[in-house]
Amino acid sequence: MSGRKAALISCLIALVLGGGLWLGLTRKAPPEKAAAPAVPPSPVHEKAALEEQLRKSPGHTPVLLKLAQLELGQGEAASARKRLEEILKAESGNLDARLELGRACYETDDLPCAIEQTEYILKAQPDNVDALYNMGAIYANTKHPEKARELWNRAVKTAPDSPSGKKAAAALKQLGG
Numbered sequence: 001m002s003g004r005k006a007a008l009i010s011c012l013i014a015l016v017l018g019g020g021l022w023l024g025l026t027r028k029a030p031p032e033k034a035a036a037p038a039v040p041p042s043p044v045h046e047k048a049a050l051e052e053q054l055r056k057s058p059g060h061t062p063v064l065l066k067l068a069q070l071e072l073g074q075g076e077a078a079s080a081r082k083r084l085e086e087i088l089k090a091e092s093g094n095l096d097a098r099l100e101l102g103r104a105c106y107e108t109d110d111l112p113c114a115i116e117q118t119e120y121i122l123k124a125q126p127d128n129v130d131a132l133y134n135m136g137a138i139y140a141n142t143k144h145p146e147k148a149r150e151l152w153n154r155a156v157k158t159a160p161d162s163p164s165g166k167k168a169a170a171a172l173k174q175l176g177g
């Protein structure tokens with residue numbers, strides 16, 4: 001009977017362990033905690049982080065450009081202009097920096113500089129939709145609606161679904177063309 005008893009005990013242990021294993025496999029995993037909604041960094045924190053990157057790598061073009069764009073968005077066109085000019089000293093052909101410099105010049109009431117920077121881009125890339133839109137805006141705001149209309153029509157024709165193409169289409173409607 002001891003052999004039979006041992007076999008029964010073994011079966012009982014197997015059932016208990018097997019059942020526990022089965023329960024462990026079929027039990028639902030605890031629900032995952034919902035991730036906190038992503039909060040975009042504030043411009044102040046973003047600017048501080050970019051300035052820290054610039055301290056570690058002075059003259060780094062992508063950081064300078066991002067800082068300038070951030071400053072333009074915050075109404076700090078004079079500071080942005082200095083950063084963009086720094087980029088162009090090292091990389092005179094940087095069209096992204098020239099586009100932003102044209103904006104900064106316009107915002108600091110330096111129309112000759114704004115026109116010069118934007119024309120430089122259009123000579124290098126005649127279908128640059130952002131430059132076409134910007135140059136149209138310069139002309140519209142300086143009482144040259146026909147030139148503005150021409151440039152905005154080109155922008156719409158070049159890239160109608162781009163942000164600048166859409167802005168140009170809206171501006172044409174306001175201009176009456």
